[in-house]
Amino acid sequence: MKSLFFIAALGILAFSCSVSDENMLISQNSEEIKTKLTSEFWQPKDVFAIAALKKAKEVQYGRDLIIHTAYYLGPRGRIAQQTNGLNCQNCHLDAGTKPFGNNYGSVASTYPKVRARSGKMESIEKRINDCFERSLNGKPLRENSKEMQAMVAYMQFLGENVPKGEKAAGSGLKALPFLNRAADPTKGKAVYDLRCASCHQSNGRGIIDGIGQSYVYPPLWGPHSFNDAAGLSRISNMAKYVKYNMPLGVNHDDPELSDEDAWDVAAYIESKPRPHKPTPKDWPDISKKPIDHPFGPYADQFSEMQHKYGPFTAMKKAKK
Numbered sequence: 001m002k003s004l005f006f007i008a009a010l011g012i013l014a015f016s017c018s019v020s021d022e023n024m025l026i027s028q029n030s031e032e033i034k035t036k037l038t039s040e041f042w043q044p045k046d047v048f049a050i051a052a053l054k055k056a057k058e059v060q061y062g063r064d065l066i067i068h069t070a071y072y073l074g075p076r077g078r079i080a081q082q083t084n085g086l087n088c089q090n091c092h093l094d095a096g097t098k099p100f101g102n103n104y105g106s107v108a109s110t111y112p113k114v115r116a117r118s119g120k121m122e123s124i125e126k127r128i129n130d131c132f133e134r135s136l137n138g139k140p141l142r143e144n145s146k147e148m149q150a151m152v153a154y155m156q157f158l159g160e161n162v163p164k165g166e167k168a169a170g171s172g173l174k175a176l177p178f179l180n181r182a183a184d185p186t187k188g189k190a191v192y193d194l195r196c197a198s199c200h201q202s203n204g205r206g207i208i209d210g211i212g213q214s215y216v217y218p219p220l221w222g223p224h225s226f227n228d229a230a231g232l233s234r235i236s237n238m239a240k241y242v243k244y245n246m247p248l249g250v251n252h253d254d255p256e257l258s259d260e261d262a263w264d265v266a267a268y269i270e271s272k273p274r275p276h277k278p279t280p281k282d283w284p285d286i287s288k289k290p291i292d293h294p295f296g297p298y299a300d301q302f303s304e305m306q307h308k309y310g311p312f313t314a315m316k317k318a319k320k
């Protein structure tokens, strides 16, 4: 008798839980969320407010893969072992939603698009795999895999409120003025030791969690870092990312580093060794190479050293 009562009570409990979950989903839905888009910058919609269960599951799994990439796909990943152990979120902050934290706000609205690096039309899947092969120094995902489709679904959901063809304010990385000198790795080391080494360590290797699965502080160089074909291997991307997002916790409207410190610390990080990925097919039209691409050949006469560290102003003028 007692146990029967217990089972009945459990049933009621389970029932009332599922009902209140439903209610929560409904009450947080659509209209309310639209009114939250008051910020000057693009703001993502809430993935936990999707009413359709099937879509909610897929989008939330996509978000989970962005946050906990290593848990699923890292060197000790439970699905496959095909990356260096970084999480997408390490560079696409707050699951790819932070203003100027390299967010995904304009992915759905601007892809597929022709990218100068490959000279080809690229889908979101192709672009995601670029980060798998470069930033995560790993193997690409099958395009029709559940994991790839979930990440695409997440990015499409995030970008639903951006009109097709437009770039949302605050998406990607924030512009940073050039210095009128070359960025200086020696000056950058001083900044690094003072402002970064406490988390990323003076050897740049970061700190991994107790079970060796995921980084608490990700590596910035060395064998487990992004490779030399990754977006962050360009000093301008690194300087912009760092200026407006690091040390951890700063925002684009309240940065802590001066422009000089951001460029110099970026130079220090770029001066360090990291995995090499041969990319003979990149930049089929070399005149389209960004000026800070760290490897030749180039369409101009400036040295590889100047392309890597600057000064950039004269190069930019020459390009025009």
Ligand code: HEC
Residues within 6 Å of the ligand: 066, 069, 086, 087, 088, 089, 090, 091, 092, 102, 103, 104, 106, 107, 127, 128, 131, 132, 135, 136, 151, 172, 226, 230, 231, 232, 237
């Ligand atoms: C080490 C840092 C790093 C990691 C880790 C990383 N990315 Fe990226 N990603 C970048 C940078 C930097 C860019 C912008 C590059 C550029 O514009 O040259 C970028 C761009 C992208 C873009 C295109 C954004 C746009 O608006 O065009 C997508 C999509 C993307 N990454 C997905 C991912 C996914 C998915 C993962 C995890 C599997 C990932 N990235 C991991 C650094 C990283």
Ligand code: HEC
Residues within 6 Å of the ligand: 086, 087, 089, 090, 091, 093, 094, 191, 192, 195, 196, 197, 198, 199, 200, 216, 217, 218, 219, 220, 226, 232, 241, 242, 246, 247, 248, 257, 265, 266
């Ligand atoms: C309080 C600890 C802390 C400090 C100090 C800090 N970082 Fe980070 N950094 C992090 C964490 C944590 C992440 C990953 C963020 C995430 O996953 O949400 C990160 C990510 C990064 C990344 C992208 C991921 C990668 O592995 O390449 C770069 C680059 C970076 N930090 C550079 C710097 C620089 C340069 C400084 C000093 C100016 C700095 N950080 C200071 C904690 C810190």
